[in-house]
Amino acid sequence: MEINFTTDSLVWLRRDLRLEDNKAILKAQNIGQNFAICFVFDKNILNPLKSDSFIVKDSDGFVIDNRISFIYHSLKELDGELKKIGSRLILKYGFAHQVIPELVNKLQVKNLICSEDYEPSAISRDNEIKKVVSKNLVNFFSVKDQCIFEKKEILSKTGNPYTVFSPYKKTWYEKFFSTYSVNLTAKKIDFSKKILKIPDNEIFLFPTLNEIGFSTKNTLPSIIKTGSSGAKIHLDEFLEKIDLYKSERDFPSINGTSYLSVHMRFGTISIRKVITKVLDNNKSFEDLTEGSLAWLSELVWRE
Numbered sequence: 080m081e082i083n084f085t086t087d088s089l090v091w092l093r094r095d096l097r098l099e100d101n102k103a104i105l106k107a108q109n110i111g112q113n114f115a116i117c118f119v120f121d122k123n124i125l126n127p128l129k130s131d132s133f134i135v136k137d138s139d140g141f142v143i144d145n146r147i148s149f150i151y152h153s154l155k156e157l158d159g160e161l162k163k164i165g166s167r168l169i170l171k172y173g174f175a176h177q178v179i180p181e182l183v184n185k186l187q188v189k190n191l192i193c194s195e196d197y198e199p200s201a202i203s204r205d206n207e208i209k210k211v212v213s214k215n216l217v218n219f220f221s222v223k224d225q226c227i228f229e230k231k232e233i234l235s236k237t238g239n240p241y242t243v244f245s246p247y248k249k250t251w252y253e254k255f256f257s258t259y260s261v262n263l264t265a266k267k268i269d270f271s272k273k274i275l276k277i278p279d280n281e282i283f284l285f286p287t288l289n290e291i292g293f294s295t296k297n298t299l300p301s302i303i304k305t306g307s308s309g310a311k312i313h314l315d316e317f318l319e320k321i322d323l324y325k326s327e328r329d330f331p332s333i334n335g336t337s338y339l340s341v342h343m344r345f346g347t348i349s350i351r352k353v354i355t356k357v358l359d360n361n362k363s364f365e366d367l368t369e370g371s372l373a374w375l376s377e378l379v380w381r382e
Contacts, residue, residue, distance in 0.1 A: 086275045087111035088190040091179060092118045093201075095194045095224050095346035096153045097307045098160055099267065102224040103192045108270050110220075111190055115275040116161065117169035118154055119178050120147075120291050123204070129292055141294040146341075148297060149305055151288055153347050156306035158285070164271040165278075172286045176204055180211045191217055194224035194346070225346060226382045227255060227354070233382075244380060251379050256364060303338060310348035313338045318360050324370035337374070343381070354378060 088111035090103045096118075098104065107114035128134070128144055135143045158168040171178045183191055191212055196205065209219040223229050233250055234240060241247035288295045299305070304312050317337040320327075327335030342348050357371055358364075367375065 084275065084277070085187040086113050086115045087188070088114035088192055089183060089186060089188045090114055090116045091191065091193040092116060092157075093193060093196055093346075094344065095349075096150065096157060097310075097347050097349065098157060099307060100349040100352055101194075101346075102222045103194050103220075104270060105268065106192050106220055106222050107190070108268060108273055111273070113273050113275050114190075114192075115166070115169060115186065115277070117171065117179075117182060119175045120170070120172045120286070121175040122172070123174055123176075123200075125291060125293075137294040137296045139289075139294070141289055141296075142292060143294045143296060143298055145299050147288070147291075147293045148299055149303070149341055150345055151293075152305040153307070153309075153345065156308060161274070164274060165276045166274045167277040168285075170285050172291045176207050176211075179208050183212050183217055184215070188212075188217060190220060192220045192222065195221045195229065197229070224349070225343075226350060227251075227259075228382060248376060248379050251382070252364075303341065305347070307347045310339065310342040313342065314348065314353065314356055318356060320370075321357070321360065321374060322368040322370040325373035326370070328373070350378065350381075 088107040090101075090107050092103070095101050095103060104114075104116070125147070128147070129142050137143055154168060154170060158170070161168055169182065171182070179191070182188070191208075193205070196202065205219075205221065212219055228251065231240075233247060233254065235246070235250070241250070303309070314337070317324075317339065320335065321337075324335060324337075327333045339348065339353065343350060343353065354375070357367075357375060360371065
């Protein structure tokens with residue numbers, strides 16, 4: 080792909096595969112003239128998946144991995160939404176620590192924006208990329224998106240991280256309900272004016288699953304829907320039965336769970352949207368049913 084346009088900011092999606100209530104996109108909207116959105120299928124992550132001793136391959140020798148299939152189809156949906164407003168998702172395959180600085184240079188980017196990632200390997204990768212792009216006076220912004228409270232925002236009275244969940248949850252609840260209003264989600268914004276317009280005749284390499292070494296065979300359970308549209312369907316369906324969640328969640332024969340774990344893992348829906356919907360389902364915290372409290376507790380455990 081030969082890029083022949085420039086942009087003020089570049090939003091690098093990782094575990095925030097959505098356009099709605101995305102803090103990295105909101106940051107780009109607020110600080111720059113225009114911005115583009117990209118995603119990298121990182122070889123540092125994908126290569127080990129292809130060499131795992133427990134991998135399963137299709138008849139053509141391509142690796143079957145439901146996680147990659149979920150991500151890919153969610154990105155296809157996101158790209159479709161961007162096309163509706165005259166843009167495209169820039170999808171690349173390679174080593175992220177090489178691909179991102181190359182994109183930054185080609186696009187003459189002033190601001191590189193992403194959501195915070197807390198895994199050690201991701202922290203090292205981001206630090207390396209920040210060091211490289213900073214040499215060209217590019218600002219590197221990492222914003223909180225995948226959690227409500229991060230790092231040292233929840234500490235014990237001694238100023239140390241909690242090592243037991245129950246007191247952590249108690250403090251989380253206290254801080255949450257004293258800090259936030261019921262509606263946590265960012266105000267819906269129209270970023271169609273600032274998103275970089277990429278014409279249909281622009282040649283993009285949107286690699287197929289086979290081209291990155293994975294099977295196109297859809298082995299996802301039929302009940303799992305992908306993309307932000309799928310997350311919305313799962314959430315709406317779950318809210319209708321959430322009151323029974325505590326009593327039914329442990330029985331495989333009962334369809335009593337949310338099917339949202341993978342969606343929150345890869346950010347096709349925000350944690351803020353999920354919690355807001357749960358609270359909207361009730362008049363107040365005191366009115367939360369046992370099922371709602373059990374699920375909210377699991378969301379806090381996730382942090």
